[in-house]
Amino acid sequence: MFPRSILVINSKIGQLGNSLLVSSHVIASAIENNLLVINIPFDDYAEFFIGTKNNLLCSYPYSLVYFPISKKMMLRGRTAFLIRKLIQKMNKYRIFSDYYKHHIEFINIDWSDRFSLESRDFLDQLTSKKIRVLNGWNFRAESNVIKHAAKIRSYFSPLPIYQQRVTKFLDWLNKLNKKYDYIVGIHIRQGDYKRWHSGRFFYTTAIYKEIIQSIYSVLESKKILFIVCSDVPQKEQFNNTKDIVFGSGHLIEDIYLLSKCDYIIGPPSTFSLWASFYGETPLYHIYDPSHLPKIQDFKVQDDLLWNL
Known part of the structure; x- marks a missing residue:
């Protein structure tokens, strides 16, 4: 089944533990709701895990964007940098304004704010936009994490x-x-x-x-x-x-x-x-x-x- 929409994790929010935590909550929501995740800032740690090692965009499901990657290629880091720059420009200058207006939503939260990926408001709006860019740290879906823990552990298993x-x-x-x-x-x-x-x-x-x-x-x-x-x-x-x-x-x-x-x-x-x-x-x-x-x-x- 093709994903209903795409969640793009866009913020670098600390070191390994923080990245694993936020990624897991977003992926849990994606599994529950048939979404695709693109995890741009996880490029710093991608080489260490089974689900991300040969996964150019650190996406979930990872089978959608498989690409054998050598650390020496520096391809993943450069790709992530270019995507972040593009997203930054789109958000600031509304590049591709018509497409942006109808298909892209930026969800920006402060460090102290909490955004539930299980809330009724979020779930009701899932199909209204093709792409949602998540900027912030406290995106949570704890019930989905518990439900889909085995898949999350498998994806983030060390090499x-x-x-x-x-x-x-x-x-x-x-x-x-x-x-x-x-x-x-x-x-x-x-x-x-x-x-x-x-x-x-x-x-x-x-x-x-x-x-x-x-x-x-x-x-x-x-x-x-x-x-x-x-x-x-x-x-x-x-x-x-x-x-x-x-x-x-x-x-x-x-x-x-x-x-x-x-x-x-x-x-x-x-x-x-x-x-x-x-x-x-x-x-x-x-x-x-x-x-x-x-x-x-x-x-x-x-x-x-x-x-x-």
Whole structure:
């Protein structure tokens, strides 16, 4: 069945986690309503995922725009740049004014605004325009995300090379002489979080160590392995700390590794939010570092809602 209309994601809205979150909500709406998605700003991360690697416009369904792409070609980035420039000019100067007037709608929202892709107003207007260009961050379709989670996970599965590296790492852990009851992923973010929200969610390594120690009583086990994935090096800070290993530091390998843990702990971040969704792994976001988590505080983020 040919798509009823096209949704164009046009805004670059942060790093990997943010891009995965917004893309997933828009794709979920597209699956539910038979729409085509063109995801222009995802070109930065397209090379890492099965659904986007050879997909020039990072579209969904990806079978509609298949194109074998080498990173060296720089084709995807140049194509995305040209499309963004064209959209910018169309929006500003109303180029092709007659076509624009009858077939294109720009939906522009501020960072703090929320736009529901499940609202009756949006759904009733779907066929009134052929193309809708989405500018903003908070486009959401949480019910559709839950309903179509399997398809979203399949589309955004890491390429086999990254899956194999993580599997090899986990196999090595399983061969250790010490058997663990649980593997807990610790997501540490100390680079840009010094500035984000005025440093509200920047936590020192000492704070993470305190939380790690509390998890032994939370899970009622002394046999817990902690995998630290961080945006800054942590090995010296955790020197001689038992039951600690470290992720590779590669963006995709770390997010996939976190998804394979039994539990995830970290500051509020769409990076760990996505890992929880992808692996159906219970997550605890640290909003108050003085509060030590309880087991009921860990939740699987199956709707990909960001509530900060």
